[in-house]
Amino acid sequence: MVALVGVIAVGLLIGDPTPEDRVQAIGERIKCPVCQGESIATSPSDTAQAMMDVVAEKVGLGESDEQIIAYFQASYGTGILLDPPFSGKTLLVWLLPVPALGGGIWMMLARRRVSATVGGRP
Amino acid sequence: MTAIVGYLGLAYGLISAAFLVVRGVRGMLRPTVSTPKKLKGPVLGLLGGATVAMLALEVGLLTDDFSINYVANHSASTTPLLYKVASAWGALEGSIVLWGLVLAIFTFTVYRGHAARDDSDPLGAGALAVMGLVSMYFFGLMLSFSNPFSVCVEPSTVGCLEAANLPWAGSLAALEGRGPNPLLQNHPLMALHPPTLYIGYVGLTVPFSFAMAALLLGSSGAEWLRRTRSWTLVAWMFLTLGIVFGGLWSYEVLGWGGFWAWDPVENASLLPWLVATAFLHSSVVQARRGMLQAWNFVLVIAAFAMTILGTFLTRSGVIASVHSFTQSPVGPALLWFLMVVLVGSFGLFAARVHVVASSPRLDSMMSREGVFLANNLLLTVFAFVVLTGTLYPMVVEAFTGDQVGVGRPFFDRMAIPLSLALLIAMSLGPIFPYRAAKPSIVWERIRRPLQIVLVTAAVVVLLGQRNFYVVIGTLITTFVVSVIGRHLLTSARKLADQRGLSMWAATRRVMSSDPGYWGGQIAHFGVAVLALGMALTANLVVDATVTLSPGETVTVAGRDLTYVDHFTRQESNRSVTGARIEVGREGRVVAVLEPRLNQYPTSSQPVATPAVDASWVGDLYLSLKGFDEQQVSMRVFWFPFIWLVWVGGLVTAFAVLWSRLVRKPETEPIGARQAR
Numbered sequence: 096m097v098a099l100v101g102v103i104a105v106g107l108l109i110g111d112p113t114p115e116d117r118v119q120a121i122g123e124r125i126k127c128p129v130c131q132g133e134s135i136a137t138s139p140s141d142t143a144q145a146m147m148d149v150v151a152e153k154v155g156l157g158e159s160d161e162q163i164i165a166y167f168q169a170s171y172g173t174g175i176l177l178d179p180p181f182s183g184k185t186l187l188v189w190l191l192p193v194p195a196l197g198g199g200i201w202m203m204l205a206r207r208r209v210s211a212t213v214g215g216r217p
Numbered sequence: 218m219t220a221i222v223g224y225l226g227l228a229y230g231l232i233s234a235a236f237l238v239v240r241g242v243r244g245m246l247r248p249t250v251s252t253p254k255k256l257k258g259p260v261l262g263l264l265g266g267a268t269v270a271m272l273a274l275e276v277g278l279l280t281d282d283f284s285i286n287y288v289a290n291h292s293a294s295t296t297p298l299l300y301k302v303a304s305a306w307g308a309l310e311g312s313i314v315l316w317g318l319v320l321a322i323f324t325f326t327v328y329r330g331h332a333a334r335d336d337s338d339p340l341g342a343g344a345l346a347v348m349g350l351v352s353m354y355f356f357g358l359m360l361s362f363s364n365p366f367s368v369c370v371e372p373s374t375v376g377c378l379e380a381a382n383l384p385w386a387g388s389l390a391a392l393e394g395r396g397p398n399p400l401l402q403n404h405p406l407m408a409l410h411p412p413t414l415y416i417g418y419v420g421l422t423v424p425f426s427f428a429m430a431a432l433l434l435g436s437s438g439a440e441w442l443r444r445t446r447s448w449t450l451v452a453w454m455f456l457t458l459g460i461v462f463g464g465l466w467s468y469e470v471l472g473w474g475g476f477w478a479w480d481p482v483e484n485a486s487l488l489p490w491l492v493a494t495a496f497l498h499s500s501v502v503q504a505r506r507g508m509l510q511a512w513n514f515v516l517v518i519a520a521f522a523m524t525i526l527g528t529f530l531t532r533s534g535v536i537a538s539v540h541s542f543t544q545s546p547v548g549p550a551l552l553w554f555l556m557v558v559l560v561g562s563f564g565l566f567a568a569r570v571h572v573v574a575s576s577p578r579l580d581s582m583m584s585r586e587g588v589f590l591a592n593n594l595l596l597t598v599f600a601f602v603v604l605t606g607t608l609y610p611m612v613v614e615a616f617t618g619d620q621v622g623v624g625r626p627f628f629d630r631m632a633i634p635l636s637l638a639l640l641i642a643m644s645l646g647p648i649f650p651y652r653a654a655k656p657s658i659v660w661e662r663i664r665r666p667l668q669i670v671l672v673t674a675a676v677v678v679l680l681g682q683r684n685f686y687v688v689i690g691t692l693i694t695t696f697v698v699s700v701i702g703r704h705l706l707t708s709a710r711k712l713a714d715q716r717g718l719s720m721w722a723a724t725r726r727v728m729s730s731d732p733g734y735w736g737g738q739i740a741h742f743g744v745a746v747l748a749l750g751m752a753l754t755a756n757l758v759v760d761a762t763v764t765l766s767p768g769e770t771v772t773v774a775g776r777d778l779t780y781v782d783h784f785t786r787q788e789s790n791r792s793v794t795g796a797r798i799e800v801g802r803e804g805r806v807v808a809v810l811e812p813r814l815n816q817y818p819t820s821s822q823p824v825a826t827p828a829v830d831a832s833w834v835g836d837l838y839l840s841l842k843g844f845d846e847q848q849v850s851m852r853v854f855w856f857p858f859i860w861l862v863w864v865g866g867l868v869t870a871f872a873v874l875w876s877r878l879v880r881k882p883e884t885e886p887i888g889a890r891q892a893r
Contacts, residue, residue, distance in 0.1 A: 119760075123625060123626065124626050126622050126624060131480075132478070132480055132481075132624065133473060133478070134624065134625065137473045137474070137475065137478075138473070139472065139473070139825065139840065139842050139852060144762075172620065173619070173620070173621055173622070174619075174620030174621055174622050175622065176621075176622050177622050177623070177624025177625055177626055177627070178622075178624065178626035178627060179609075179621060179622065179623050179627055184613055184617065184619060184621055185609075185613075185621050185623070187609075188605060188606060188609045188623055188627065189627075191601075191605050192598060192601065192602050192605070192631065195598055195601045195602075196594075196598050199594040199597065199598060200594065203582075203590055203591070203594060204582070
């Protein structure tokens, strides 16, 4: 069984994204400004295709993912990003689930320690 | 005339609902033997009024009565019959008529149950009163802000420019109707998806109403839960089906090649589904062990609130999405109702919870109850995340005026870990014993499945598969299926040996002996298949944009696509241009696909209808982008094994039928509580 685990681990560790994968991944994080909530990667409109060409060009020039995202954010505003940045006005949307999950877990475990039963029949 | 009849139907429904509330409350506080008789009139009046309204709307649509504002703006004489009928729920005002009718039907079935009992049943009377209150709201809405029978006073050649609310005002008919939204006339699923979803949404009113009545009466959680289980299951089944149909419709119609986009209105259907699923599971614990009573009150209130929120998000136009058709005053009205529901029901709960919800404590987290509790938590957090993400841009814009985007990347990043955790809980929960799970018992039940998983993992990796999600998806599905299979086969083998039955007969016996439990296992199997389908199609998709001249061939995903020619034809309600594409494999032509663009007279943008060649190994999916002189440009997708998504979803929904239709024999349930 250990041998099988080893095979699996080694197998998974090999593998790199191709440039096309990167263009696609970046495209999925940018909203098409003339569509109803679609990303530029999935929208067939001409605007979206033109923007995807810009992404492809920049990937070809060796820019990093974050540089390209920052370029679009500067050109179109933060509303263009489908992937809310972990900063500024969208920081809260990433942070809110944490107390929700934490509070839930605490409630689940804390209730067990309370020994007296609350309530009874009238 | 039709409009007047319909409007009067709505008015009669409203008045009947008012009587239902009054008599229901009286029946709850002062129950007598004659309570059911007193409620019969109002219930039938509500049902009758709702039916008349629906019929009037359909008659208006089918007779092309363009003096009715709704008909003039959402249907046309050239609209095909099926889509004329479906236009009844294709836009805001009509869809609330459907909601009202489904609510009236559910009220009637609840009444039947109440009237069939021997006792005075104050709980049932109270529930009917609450359902009457909800009906009063929706019928009131239809008579005021969201009137399907407003009549046209200023017609245009196409459609209606201004309408009067009261249908006996002098009306003028438009010459022709605008027709339905182009997106809504492209696929027969349009007829099926909204009614199915609405049955799911409205069905959740039933357990909610019983819960409210129980709180008002101060009676404990057990009875209302037990009585409403069937309704909850049916509502959940239709909700699941409605979501699957929505995904299928999106795939077949929208041409972007996906079935789920975390669109706000899609999320609006997912939110009640997540909470209802938590409620469904949590009720099992209360039924078996009397626990989680407070949770169940909260979950059922939240599920109902989510249906109202969902309607608000879909119909108020507050968030731009594929579904939002109009901006209208109904938005504030729905929001107000949502506030009333939340404040009223949670307030009532807080006031009465100490009286009605005294639960014994959990013995140990390592038990089936513990897994159920964790399940509640995971589903609730999932719903919370979807809710926050959906509402966040709206709230930020309301407070700061800035636009922010929260889209697919956010939801995927949150949903995937939560889904993986849920899948693991789903696999382990049903085989954990109640009270306290001895590790040796659990190990015995997962040992063989784990071995199968490891072998599968090695095979998958050796086959060259490197994608993390594909591997994980395959492994988790294998684990779920193996655990269920092992459990079933072991129980069947025991029974076969004991009673000398064949394995086939023994397996059927086992599954019939506890239809609730095994129905759940079938649903879990469906979910696992669905998860695998999603992992495979999302990560192994082949996607290309190609431009072809006539006669040119391109190869995508091992298939040769040859552009033969283009065609144009005129249909009654649209003009269609398309391309004929021959699909070849290994030299032979295996299919001819015709992706099309549909141009509707009232819209500037054409709607692309994809052409799909479905097979067991995957779907070849072509979506036209456009024609440029002689050349055609289109997107080509290869979705491997996407049928797993549809089949998985359908199995999950129809699993409910096993638990409801199979008759239990008079013997001890097998498999659900065995120690081995």
